[in-house]
Structures are given as structure tokens and as C-alpha cells.
Amino acid sequence: MYFESREEAGIKLAVQLFDTYRYENCAVVSLTDGGVIVGEQIASALHSVLTMLLVEKIEIPGEHMSFGAISQNGSFSYNSSISEGEMDEYTNEYHGYLEEQKRESFQKINRLLGDGGLIDRDMLRDHVVILVSDGMSSSAELDAAMDFLRPIRLQKLVIATPVASVEAVDRLHMIADELHILDVKDNYLGTDHYYNQNVIPSHEETVAKINKIVLNWR
Secondary structure, three states: OOEOOHHHHHHHHHHHHHHHHOOOOEEEEEOOHHHHHHHHHHHHHHOOEEEEOOEEEEEOOOOOOEEEEEEOOOOEEEOOOOOHHHHHHHHHHOHHHHHHHHHHHHHHHHHHHOOOOOOOHHHHOOOEEEEEOOOEOOOHHHHHHHHHHOOOOOOEEEEEEEEEEHHHHHHHHHHOOEEEEEEEEOOOOOHHHHEOOOOOOOHHHHHHHHHHHHHHOO
16 A cells, blocks of 8 residues: 555544544654654544654664664663574674664754653553554564653553554554554565655654644644
């Protein structure tokens, strides 16, 4: 399945979620700037808040997979789809690289947080959290997000994404109460591949969307 835009995909997901969650205490939480475009459509339809959890994925050099991801509280989560033995090998081989990437990624997150968009744990407590992305290719970002969300008492965790890999879906079944995925790919070719329009707003524009979401409730 291909989509004209992230807005179109978000509207399709909002239709699926509307009947169940329109009058519930929901918070839409995006994992990416592109996911905010998707999440904006859902939050507008459900009259819910929209925010963003900053997660930076760290790639293994020369491989189409990641070590894991670091979240805005500074915690690093290893990619759970990689075996313990393989991860030990990668960590030993790329130890210096990994530590440097952790530092750079956390510094990047802190710079972005300086522009706003810091997630409020109290805003999520006892709410239905709808975790949104424009595409989920691996479990790395999900594991980092779960490390951040785990201490928070949630009513329910719902995952909504237009497209996901088989690997990501396998992980999602283990951590989420409910899934809304429009298409699952055996061979995930990169998130942009599944959209005809690929104009992603700057982080400043993303923060503006988050701050204005209440004005756009439908």
C-alpha cells in the first residue's frame, strides 16, 4: 500500500480510531517529525493532545540495522531483535563508535528540546496513549519509547502507524494493547518510499503543530 501523503495516511488511521476513542482521555505521542503529521490528523479528530517523544536511532556501521536508540531521558535501549551474542560482538567491535554516537544523539535531543516539545509525563498518566509514527522499520525506537513510558501508569497503549515491517509488528504484539497498522511489509524499503509526498517539516514547524493542535480540533 502506498499513500499520497502522511496527512492522508493519518486520516485513514483517525477513521479507525474515532468510534472507540473520540470521547476517551487520549494523548497522541509521535516518535518522529513525520509521525507528527500523521498524529495531527488523529489528535484533531479525537480532540486529544499531541506531543512528541524524541528518540534517536543509532545505526551499526555498514549494516541495515541499529544498535538501538536513545530517548530524551538519556536512557539507551539495545535493539531487541538482535541476539545477545551478536550484540556482544557488535558492541566489542564498535565500542568507541557506539559511545560517541550515544553522546552525539543525546546532545542532539537536548538541542531540540531547547526549542520546545518536551513531553509531560503527567499529561500521559492514566490516559490512553496512542503512539504514532509515519513508519516503523525496526524495534529500536519502540524499545526506547517503552523504556520511557514504562514508569508511567497508562490506561492503555495503542500503536498507530500507516506502515511497518514484519520485525516491528512482531515486537508491537508484545508491548501494545492494540494495533492499528494499515500495511505490513516483508521487505521494508524505508519510510519515504511509501509516500508520494515527502516534505517533512523542520523541528520548529513540528513544535508549532504540537502547540496549535487544540486550535485544529474537528
